Amino acid sequence: MTPGQGRPFALDAGWIAALCAGALAQLQAPALLPHGLAVGLVAFAIAAWALARHLAGRASASGGDAVSVVLAWVAAFALGAGLCAMHGEAALDRRPPAVLDGTTVRLDVRVVGLSDFRQNGARFTADIERVIGASEEVTDALATRRIALDWYGGGRSLRSGEVWRFAVRLRPWSRPMNPGDPDEARRALLAGIDAQGVVLASDRPLRLGAPGGLHALRGSISDRIIESLGGERARFVAALAVGDTRGLSDDDWERLRQFGLTHLIAISGFHVGMVAGLGVVLVRLVWWWWPTLAHRMRRRPAAAAAALVVATGYAALAGFSLPTVRTVLMIAVVAFVIGRRRRSPSAQPLLFAMALLVLSDPFALLTPGFWLSCGGVAWLLWCLPGSADPWSPRTFLKAQWVATLGLLPLGAAFFLQVPVAGPLANLVAIPWISLVVVPLSLLGTLLMPISEALSTWAWQGAAGAMDAFWWTMGQVPEAWSSSRWLPEVSGWSLALALLGVAIVLLPRGLRWRYAGALLVLPMLFPPLAVPPRGEFSVTAFALPRGDALLVRTTTRTVLVDAGPESMDLARRLRAAGVESIDLRIETRRNAGRFGGAASVDRAFVPRDHWRAPGTTASVRGTQRCEAGRRWTDDGVVIVALSPTPPAAGAWPDEACVLRVSSASGRVAWLTSDAGRWVAHRLASPSAGAWVIGAPATLGDWRAALGASGGIATRAPGPSLDRRWPDDLHRVDREGALTWHSSASDAPARARNGPTRWWHPGSP
Structure with a gap:
């Protein structure tokens, strides 16, 4: 039987689309379907699918099977929704109950994956093997769970696969509070993490077991690459060999995003496919050298099996990331089809891979990797004919055009960024990295058991090739390497x-x-809601350890304080639609208000700057924020009322106090953490005014002004929390809030993202 004979082996694309739509409908819902309803949907899907198959068998060839097709799609939708609900219920059941938040427990854990070493410690993932000295309720809630841990001030000695004993304080998952906030609970859901906590270093962590398993192998290969090349040169080689991106700095990621190259550094499906091709070449060489093997097994099935084995091994080294799993599944489908000598259209491997991914892990639909990986292949299959020569330069250029343009909306939606030079950079980067850097990185890994010198030579070649490419990217003019940042995409x-x-x-x-x-x-170019001329809005961001306020007029943007360094305020500003900052004001130069100033200035370069009271000018042209300073534009006036120049910085509670006034007379007082006596000295009754500032003095300012309401910029202390007035808003509970001078007194949530079922406290 020749290739192409046999029964057709095909899967309906409409069925796959309906399956994904059903899973997406449940993923986007605020609550999970009840267990009984989810089971009923799965049972209905199976029955409807059987009925659709029966009707299709009886339908005539004149198109009378339309009913069976629609019924199959309905069954697929029900199957996707029901299975996703059941997966979600199982994931939530594995999470410890909220009453355990803040509890300290002793755990024996095995480190999995690659630990993320940071300036203030390490963050890593571990499997709980034993709960020590806890109640039966706590033991049942934590046993065999996977936990994400932060070890502040330590963790440098951690190695993948080791067993440790820790004292851990459990903490809850937080939901997104600001525009652009990462969704920790969703990340945990996708990674299969059930809980998170903090290692208590005061309880002396103990190492109980040596590294072992696949995670230890990945860690040892990465360590060997770093030892051979040094941390700086090894960062890209380790990323492409075993998926270890810990060595890449923020500047590295920023340049990769500017050129749209992040998909090439993380091990992608294209890299796995190329490695699988090496397995095919190896089988062809063996069969050429030993032709009599063809009597025992045909060359094509053997090549397909070798490609699957090699691809699976490489995906394992990469930690089975989603793009690699998708490619392995596609190769498995191709190997099955070749082994059974059946016919299969070119799109079938992709459709089967998508079906297997959704059925086994519907949460994959929440990841950018699923849509970018599967979407890229789908665009290429649709736009490029199957007869096109894959080695033709014209085919290569067209593939780049199709992939770049086709994935532009998805990339912009996920990353809120459109690189200007992305298409041109990919034309150079894809062949150079995929055909030079990746093979040399893998060759060095394969040569490790044979010769240390040869493996080091191969890694040095990969590092040299990557250094040359990286230097070339650095010579590109800034105008070409820029990106257009987008607010959250609807x-x-x-x-x-x-x-x-x-x-x-x-x-x-x-x-x-x-x-x-x-x-x-x-x-x-999304339309942004801006205040009408003469009016303004004030957005208070929810930053746990700092303050940041954004004042907007019709055409201008003013940033008051910049939050702590660790909060990456620039990303949140971009997600809120900020493209430039006209004036940046410092009310106080402490870590909670000034720590993020450097990153904000790099991202936006403010046109004007009022520095904190009592400080000297670090940049020519800056002015001190003190009484009498004034800024006017779009009919809105910002006036600094305190401190007075002679006393600037002399008193600990004399932060810069600002009053923002609209043309209609509405006033907002931005009080920072100025104290009670400053409030009584400056404030005068102001009907309709709002106060936005630190919670410790917010009540005093409100009483002194007779203000309508107020917003606390952070959580109050325990004693104040117990007696907090109901009519004063708090960003730590409600998320980032925006008060409009032209609207009612009730502030609106600055983040429009809905609550999902995986968020804490959801129904």
Whole structure:
């Protein structure tokens, strides 16, 4: 039987789309379906699928099977929703109850994955093997769970696969509070992490067991690469060999994002496919050298099996990331089809891989890797003919154009960034990294058991090739390497952008197809709600250990304080739609208000700057924030009322106090942490005024002003928390809040993201 004979081996693309739609409907819901309903949906899906198969068998060839097709799609939707609900219920059941938050327990854990070493300690993931000296309730809630741990001030001696004994204080998952906040609970759900906590170093952690298993192998290979090359040169080689990206700095990631190259540094499906191709080449060489092997096993099935084995091994070294798993599944489908000598359209491996991923792990639909990986392959299958020569330069250039344009809406939605030079950079980076750097990195890994010198030589070649490419990227003018940052993308603008891209990529004979680019504009240039002329808005960000306020007028943006260094305020400002800062004001130069100033200045370069009271100018042209300082634009006036110049910085509670006034007379007082006596000295009754500042003095300012309401910029202390007034808002409970001078007194939430079922406290 020759290739191409046998029964068709095909899966309906509409069925896959319905399956994904059902899972997505449950993932986007605020609550999980009841258990009984989820089980009922799965049972209905199985029965409906059997009925659809029966109807399809009886339908005529004249298209009378439309009912069976629709019924199969309905069954797929129900199956996706029901299975996703059951997976979600199982994941939530593994989380410890909220009453255990803050509890200290002693645990024996095995370190899994690669630990993330930071300036203030280490963050790592571990499997709980034993709970020591705890009640039966606590033991049942934590045994066999996976936990994410922070070890502040320690952790440098951690190695993957080791067994340790820790005293751990459990802590709850936090939900996103600001625009652009990472969703910790969702990340935990995707990684299979059930709890998180902090290692109590005061209780002397103990190492109980030596490294072992696959995680230890990954860690040892990464350590060997670092020892051979040094930390600086080894960072890209370790990332491409075993998926260890810990050595990449923030500046490295920023440059990769500017050129749209992040997908090449993390081990991608393309790299796995290329490694699988090496397995095919190896089998061809063996069969050429020993032709009699063909009598025992045909060359094509042997090559397919070798490709699957090699690809699985490389995916294991990469930690089985989602793009690598997708590629392994596609290779497995191809190997099965070749082994059974069946016919299969070119899209079937992708469809089967998507089906297996959704059925086994519907949470994969929440990851950028699923959509970028599967979406890229789907665009290439649709736009490039199967007969095209893969080695043709024209085919390569067209593939780059299709992949870049097709993934632009998805990349912008996930990363809120559109690199200007992304297409051109990928034209150089993809062949150079994939055909030079990756093979040398893998060759060094394979040579480790044979010769230390040869493996080091291969790694040095990979590092040299990457250094040359990295230097070349650094010579690109800044205007070309810039990116357009986007605010949080809405669902309707993403759908329009995908439709527009699909129209642009239609066959070349349709001259009007370029009009589809107009549908991408609402996502790239979204309409922003700005205050009318003469009015303003104040946004108080929810930063646990600091303050930051954003004042907006019709055309201007003012930032008051910049939060702590660890909070990455620049990302949150970009997600809120900020493109530039006209004035940055420091009310106090402490870590909670000034720590993030350097990163904000690098990202936005403020046009003007009022420095904190009592400090000297570090940049020419800056002015001190003191009484009498004034800024006016768009009919809005910002006036500094304190401290007075002679006493600037002389008193600990004399922070810079600002009053923001609109043309209509509405006033907001930004009081920082100025004390009670400053409030009574400056304040005068102001009907309709609002006070935004530190919780310790917010009540005093409100009483002195007779203000309508107030917003606390951080959590109050325990004693004040117990008697906190109900009509004073708090960002630590409600999230980032925006008060509009032209609207009602109730502030609005600055983050519009909905609550999902995996968030703490959700139904």
